[in-house]
Amino acid sequence: MNIPSNIITLIAGVALTLISLWYGQNHGLLPIAASSDAGDVDELFNFMMTIATGLFLIVEGVLVYSLFKFRRRQGDTTDGPPIEGNVPLEIVWTAIPTVIVFILAIYSFEIYNRMGGLDPMVAGDPGPNQLAHAHHHAPQLVALDPQKQNIALGLGVSPGSKQGIEPLEIKVNGIQYAWVFTYPESGVISGEIHVPVNRPVALTMTGGDVIHAFWLPEFRIKQDVIPGRETKLVFTPNKVGQYPVICAELCGAYHGGMKTQLYVQTQEEYEQWIRDNTFAMNENTDQSPVAVNPTSNSQFLAPYAQDLGVNADTLAQLKP
Amino acid sequence: MSTTVERNVPIADTGHNQHPQRKWQDYFGFSTDHKVIGIQYLTTAFIFYLIGGALAEVMRTELATPDPDFVQPEFYNQLMTMHGSIMLFLWIIPAGAGFANYLIPLMIGAEDMAFPRLNGVAFWMIPPGGIFFLSSFFLDTGAAQAGWTSYPPLSLVASKWGEEIWILSVLLLGTSSILGAINFVTTILLMRMPDMDIHSMPLFCWAMLATSALIILGTPVLAAALILLSFDLIAGTAFFNPAGGGDPIVYQHMFWFYSHPAVYIMILPFFGAISEIIPVHARKPIFGYRAIAYSSLAISFLGLIVWAHHMFSSGTPGWLRMFFMATTMIIAVPTGIKVFSWCATIWGGKVSLNSAMLFAFGFLSSFLIGGLSGIMLASVPFDIHVHDTYFIVAHFHYVLFGGAVFGLFAAVYHWFPKMTGRMVNETWGRIHFIMTFIGFNITFLPMHPLGLQGMNRRVALYDPQFQTLNIICTIGSYVLALSTFPFLINIIWSWLKGKQAPRNPWRALTLEWQTASPPIIENFEEQPVLWAGPYDYGIDTETIDGNETVEDMLATVSAEGR
Numbered sequence: 001m002n003i004p005s006n007i008i009t010l011i012a013g014v015a016l017t018l019i020s021l022w023y024g025q026n027h028g029l030l031p032i033a034a035s036s037d038a039g040d041v042d043e044l045f046n047f048m049m050t051i052a053t054g055l056f057l058i059v060e061g062v063l064v065y066s067l068f069k070f071r072r073r074q075g076d077t078t079d080g081p082p083i084e085g086n087v088p089l090e091i092v093w094t095a096i097p098t099v100i101v102f103i104l105a106i107y108s109f110e111i112y113n114r115m116g117g118l119d120p121m122v123a124g125d126p127g128p129n130q131l132a133h134a135h136h137h138a139p140q141l142v143a144l145d146p147q148k149q150n151i152a153l154g155l156g157v158s159p160g161s162k163q164g165i166e167p168l169e170i171k172v173n174g175i176q177y178a179w180v181f182t183y184p185e186s187g188v189i190s191g192e193i194h195v196p197v198n199r200p201v202a203l204t205m206t207g208g209d210v211i212h213a214f215w216l217p218e219f220r221i222k223q224d225v226i227p228g229r230e231t232k233l234v235f236t237p238n239k240v241g242q243y244p245v246i247c248a249e250l251c252g253a254y255h256g257g258m259k260t261q262l263y264v265q266t267q268e269e270y271e272q273w274i275r276d277n278t279f280a281m282n283e284n285t286d287q288s289p290v291a292v293n294p295t296s297n298s299q300f301l302a303p304y305a306q307d308l309g310v311n312a313d314t315l316a317q318l319k320p
Numbered sequence: 321m322s323t324t325v326e327r328n329v330p331i332a333d334t335g336h337n338q339h340p341q342r343k344w345q346d347y348f349g350f351s352t353d354h355k356v357i358g359i360q361y362l363t364t365a366f367i368f369y370l371i372g373g374a375l376a377e378v379m380r381t382e383l384a385t386p387d388p389d390f391v392q393p394e395f396y397n398q399l400m401t402m403h404g405s406i407m408l409f410l411w412i413i414p415a416g417a418g419f420a421n422y423l424i425p426l427m428i429g430a431e432d433m434a435f436p437r438l439n440g441v442a443f444w445m446i447p448p449g450g451i452f453f454l455s456s457f458f459l460d461t462g463a464a465q466a467g468w469t470s471y472p473p474l475s476l477v478a479s480k481w482g483e484e485i486w487i488l489s490v491l492l493l494g495t496s497s498i499l500g501a502i503n504f505v506t507t508i509l510l511m512r513m514p515d516m517d518i519h520s521m522p523l524f525c526w527a528m529l530a531t532s533a534l535i536i537l538g539t540p541v542l543a544a545a546l547i548l549l550s551f552d553l554i555a556g557t558a559f560f561n562p563a564g565g566g567d568p569i570v571y572q573h574m575f576w577f578y579s580h581p582a583v584y585i586m587i588l589p590f591f592g593a594i595s596e597i598i599p600v601h602a603r604k605p606i607f608g609y610r611a612i613a614y615s616s617l618a619i620s621f622l623g624l625i626v627w628a629h630h631m632f633s634s635g636t637p638g639w640l641r642m643f644f645m646a647t648t649m650i651i652a653v654p655t656g657i658k659v660f661s662w663c664a665t666i667w668g669g670k671v672s673l674n675s676a677m678l679f680a681f682g683f684l685s686s687f688l689i690g691g692l693s694g695i696m697l698a699s700v701p702f703d704i705h706v707h708d709t710y711f712i713v714a715h716f717h718y719v720l721f722g723g724a725v726f727g728l729f730a731a732v733y734h735w736f737p738k739m740t741g742r743m744v745n746e747t748w749g750r751i752h753f754i755m756t757f758i759g760f761n762i763t764f765l766p767m768h769p770l771g772l773q774g775m776n777r778r779v780a781l782y783d784p785q786f787q788t789l790n791i792i793c794t795i796g797s798y799v800l801a802l803s804t805f806p807f808l809i810n811i812i813w814s815w816l817k818g819k820q821a822p823r824n825p826w827r828a829l830t831l832e833w834q835t836a837s838p839p840i841i842e843n844f845e846e847q848p849v850l851w852a853g854p855y856d857y858g859i860d861t862e863t864i865d866g867n868e869t870v871e872d873m874l875a876t877v878s879a880e881g882r
Contacts, residue, residue, distance in 0.1 A: 029768070060685055066667055072670040072671055078670065079858035080603045080669035080857065082605055082856070086607075090611055115701060117638045153637065209473065210474040211473070213634075217773070221704060222705065224635060226569070227473060244783070250471070250474060253397055255393075
C-alpha cells in the first residue's frame with residue numbers, strides 16, 4: 001500500500017484532528033438548549049460530529065486523492081498491483097469502528113440514563129390488551145391501573161426524585177390537529193403550555209384519535225402520544241422563553257399545522273397566568289369543560305367493583 | 321508492489337455474433353429467459369422511477385413556500401405516500417432484482433435460473449401491481465395518505481379504499497419479491513458451474529444471497545401485518561385499532577421487522593454491484609474478498625435485529641431502546657469494512673474515470689454521509705430529538721439515493737454493453753453524473769440542518785423560518801429532475817444507434833464478460849471454463865496447467881468463443 005511519506009501523513013493527521021475538533025464544537029446546527037438534558041444531548045451530538053467529521057475527511061480525502069493520483073493514463077492497458085488483502089490493516093479498520101461504536105453506545109447509554117430513560121417509575125403501562133379483557137363489555141379504554149406498572153414508556157426521572165422539587169403535573173391530550181393541556185392542580189385547561197422555570201415538569205400524555213408525537217426541539221425530547229395508552233415526559237426547563245411544540249408523527253392532512261407554544265416563565269409570571277385562567281374559568285362555570293370528580297378513585301370505583309371482580313383490598317390500594 | 325501486467329485481451333472483438341437473439345417482441349410477453357426478464361424488470365422499474373420522481377417534484381414545488389398553496393394538504397399526503405412506496409417497492413427493489421436476474425446465471429456459468437417459469441411469474445406481478453397502485457389516485461377518496469409506513473390508527477381513518485389498494489398492491493409486490501428470492505437462492509447454491517466453489521463466486525452473488533435471505537425471512541411478516549391491517553380496515557376487527565382494544569404498537573413492530581431489513585434489501589444488491597465495478601475499472605483485485613462476502617451476511621443477520629430503532633420515540637420500553645441501540649451501532653462495523661475495502665481497492669490502481677466509475681465514486685462519497693448520520697441516529701438520546709424530522713429524510717436519501725440509486729446507475733453504465741451489445745456515450749454519461757451529483761447534494765444536504773433546527777417531516781405546511789433552506793432543496797430537486805434527461809436520451813440513443821460493443825469492453829474477468837454481447841439465448845456457446853478468479857487483476861505468474869498464463873487463457877477462450 002502506497003502511503004505518502006511519514007511527515008505528510010503526520011501533518012495531514014494533525015490537521016484532520018484539529019478540523020474535526022473545531023467543527024464538532026462549532027457546527028451551529030442545533031437550536032438553543034433550554035434544559036440541562038438538552039445540554040447533555042448536545043454534548044453527545046458534538047462528540048459524534050467530531051468523529052463523523054474525522055471519518056468523512058479521511059474517506060473523502062482518500063477518494064479525491066485517488067481520483068487524481070491513480071488515474072489511468074491514455075493507452076495504458078496494464079493492471080495495478082495485485083494486492084488482495086492485508087490482514088493487519090483489515091484488523092485495524094475493523095477494530096477502530098468497533099471501539100468507536102462501543103464508546104458511542106456507552107456514552108449514549110449514560111446520557112439516556114441521566115435523562116431518566118431507564119427510570120422504571122416514569123410510566124406504567126399495563127398494555128391495552130389486558131384492559132380490553134377486563135372490560136370486555138366496554139370497548140373504550142376507561143382507566144389505567146397504576147399498580148400494574150411493568151413497562152416504562154417515556155422519558156424522564158421519576159416525579160419528585162430530581163432536585164427534591166415536586167414536579168408540575170400536566171396532562172396532555174393530542175387530537176387532530178391540536179394539543180390540549182390540563183393542569184390538575186388548578187383545573188386550568190389551555191391550548192398553550194405555560195411552565196415556571198427550573199421546576200421539573202411531568203407530562204402525562206395520551207392521544208384522542210391517532211398517534212401523535214410531542215416534540216420540543218429546544219429541549220431535545222420527543223415522545224409519541226398513543227391513543228389508549230399513557231406515555232410520560234419529564235423535563236426541567238432552565239431558560240425563560242417561548243418555544244415551539246410540534247407534532248412529529250404523521251397525524252393527517254393538517255399534521256404540519258399541529259403546533260403550539262411552550263412558555264417558560266418566571267415563577268411570578270406563571271402564577272399570574274394560572275390566576276388569570278382560573279379566574280376566567282370560574283366566571284363561567286357552567287361552560288367549563290372540566291367535570292371535577294368529587295370522589296376519590298376508590299369511592300368512584302366501588303359501585304363497579306363487583307362487576308370488575310375486584311375485592312376490597314385491591315380497592316384500598318387504589319387510594320392515593 | 322509496482323508489479324504490473326500488460327494484458328493482451330482482444331479488445332477489438334466486435335461481439336457481433338451470428339447466434340440466435342431475442343427479438344424486441346419477446347420483451348413484451350411472458351418469457352422464461354432470465355436475460356429478457358432482467359431487462360423487463362429494469363425497464364419497468366425505470367418507468368416507475370420517472371413516475372415516483374415526478375411526484376417528488378410536485379412535493380418539492382409545494383414545499384418552496386411555507387403555505388399549502390400549490391397542492392392541498394390531503395393530496396400532498398397522497399403524493400408523499402405514493403412517492404415513498406413507488407420508489408421502494410417499484411423502483412429500487414425491482415431494479416435490484418432485474419440486475420440479479422440478468423447477471424446471476426451468467427456470472428455462475430448457468431444456462432438460466434433454477435425456476436425459469438416462476439421467474440416469469442414473479443416479474444409479471446409487478447406491472448399489474450404498479451398500475452393498481454397508481455389507480456388509487458382516481459378514487460373519490462384518493463390514494464393512501466398514511467405514509468409508506470401506514471401506521472394505524474391513521475391508516476384506518478384516512479382514505480379507506482386508497483389504503484386498501486395500497487395494501488393489496490404491496491402484498492402482490494411482496495409476493496413477487498419472495499418468488500424472486502427463492503429463485504436466486506436456489507440458483508446461486510445449486511446451479512454454479514462445477515469448478516466454481518462458493519469462495520470463487522463473484523461478490524454480487526454473495527450480496528444477492530444475503531438479500532434473498534432477508535426477503536424470505538422478512539416479507540412474510542409484512543404480509544401478515546398488512547393482512548391484519550386490511551381486516552381492521554374493511555372487516556372491523558381490532559388487531560391494531562385502540563378503539564377496539566387493539567395495539568397500534570404491535571403493527572409497528574411487525575412492519576419494521578420487514579421494513580428495516582428492506583433497506584438492506586435495497587442497498588445490498590448495489591453493494592454487490594459496486595464490488596464488481598470497482599476492481600474492473602481500477603484494474604486491481606478486490607481488497608478483502610472474504611471480508612466483503614461475509615460482511616454481506618453479517619449485515620443480513622444484524623439487519624434482522626435492529627427494527628425497533630425506528631420506534632425509539634414510540635411505545636418502546638427503555639431497556640429495549642438500549643438493546644436496539646447496541647445492535648444498530650454494530651451494523652456500522654461490517655458496513656465500514658466494505659467501505660474501507662472499496663477504498664483500498666481503488667488505492668494504487670489504474671482508475672478509468674468512465675461513467676460507471678464516476679457513479680461508483682459518487683456512491684462511495686454519498687453513502688458515507690448516510691452511513692455516518694446512520695450511526696448518529698442509532699444513539700437513542702440523539703434519535704429522540706431528530707426522529708420524524710427532515711434529518712431522517714436527509715439520512716435515508718443519502719443511503720437510498722446516494723447509495724442505491726448511484727450504485728444502480730453505476731451498474732447500468734457498467735453492464736449496458738453486455739445487455740444491449742452497444743456502447744454508451746461516455747460524454748453524456750459524465751454530464752449525467754455531474755448533474756445528478758450536484759442536484760442530489762443541493763437537494764438533500766440542507767435537509768440535515770432543517771431537521772436539527774425543528775422541521776418535522778411529512779408536512780405540506782411549515783414554519784416560515786425554514787423557507788430559505790427549502791427553496792435551496794427545491795432548486796436542487798429541479799436539477800436532479802433535469803439530470804435524468806441526458807441519461808434517458810443517451811440510453812435510448814445508444815441502445816438503437818450506439819457503437820457495437822465487444823464481448824468484453826472493460827477486460828473484466830467475471831464470466832458474464834466471456835460470452836457474446838448480448839449473450840446468446842442459452843448464455844454460453846459451450847460450457848465455460850473457470851481459468852481465473854473473478855478479480856485476479858495484475859497477477860502475472862498464475863498458471864493454469866503449468867505453462868499458460870491467465871492472459872493466454874483469456875485470449876484462447878475469447879478466440880474459441882468467437
